[in-house]
Amino acid sequence: MRIQIHYIILMMLVGVGLLNCTRGDSSKHTGSVKYQQYYVQGEELYKSYCANCHQLDGSGLGRVYPPLSKSDFIEQNFEEVICIIKYGRSGELWVNGTMYNQPMKGNPALTDLEVAEIATYIYNTWNTQRGIVEVGEVTPILAGCAEK
Ligand code: HEC
Numbered sequence: 236m237r238i239q240i241h242y243i244i245l246m247m248l249v250g251v252g253l254l255n256c257t258r259g260d261s262s263k264h265t266g267s268v269k270y271q272q273y274y275v276q277g278e279e280l281y282k283s284y285c286a287n288c289h290q291l292d293g294s295g296l297g298r299v300y301p302p303l304s305k306s307d308f309i310e311q312n313f314e315e316v317i318c319i320i321k322y323g324r325s326g327e328l329w330v331n332g333t334m335y336n337q338p339m340k341g342n343p344a345l346t347d348l349e350v351a352e353i354a355t356y357i358y359n360t361w362n363t364q365r366g367i368v369e370v371g372e373v374t375p376i377l378a379g380c381a382e383k
Contacts (some may be wrong), residue, residue: 239312248349265359272369277356280349284342299337301330303362316357318380320350347374 264270280292285303293304303309308330309316318324323341327334335353345353347370354368 265364265366267367270355273352273355273367274359275350277352277354278360280345280353284345285353286370287289288339294355298333298335301333301335304332305356306361307360310363311358313358314379316378317350317354317368317376320353321345322380347377350377 249353255333288300289303293302295302295304301308308328315324319339319341323339325338327336329335335339351368351370351373354373358365358368
């Protein structure tokens with residue numbers, strides 16, 4: 236009798252687990268093939284477009300290049316980060332209590348998909364596991380930054 240009850244409870248737990256996986260936005264699931272593709276492409280793009288300055292491990296370089304790993308700026312400014320990847324930035328910038336002030340050139344040749352892939356990489360490697368950053372999310376943001 237005891238064993239049976241344990242078995243029933245176990246099956247209920249498994250059931251809830253399965254439901255959680257199938258419910259909700261499955262594309263955000265970091266196990267999905269699409270996520271893996273974005274992430275792997277994003278890593279390659281990061282190496283060629285960003286690592287020179289921000290370093291492979293995202294730690295930045297002294298007072299010159301701000302870190303991308305554990306950056307409070309990245310955590311708090313998703314839309315601006317999308318814009319920076321493509322259009323760059325200049326002026327004072329605070330990251331984790333340190334001020335940086337050195338212009339970053341943009342990468343206007345990047346497609347919306349490439350920006351989404353880079354964002355997927357930086358938002359899932361060192362910072363909160365945000366899940367996939369979809370190209371559909373990035374396109375309207377990029378259209379907005381051109382106006383700034
Ligand atoms: C030539 C060096 C250089 C390259 C290459 C470069 N950056 Fe930057 N990046 C900077 C500098 C300098 C700043 C600070 C800008 C400022 O002071 O306004 C910055 C700022 C940032 C920030 C905001 C601050 C932070 O650390 O959270 C992000 C995000 C960022 N860069 C991401 C990228 C990504 C992604 C790429 C590749 C697509 C890239 N950068 C390529 C130099 C660079």
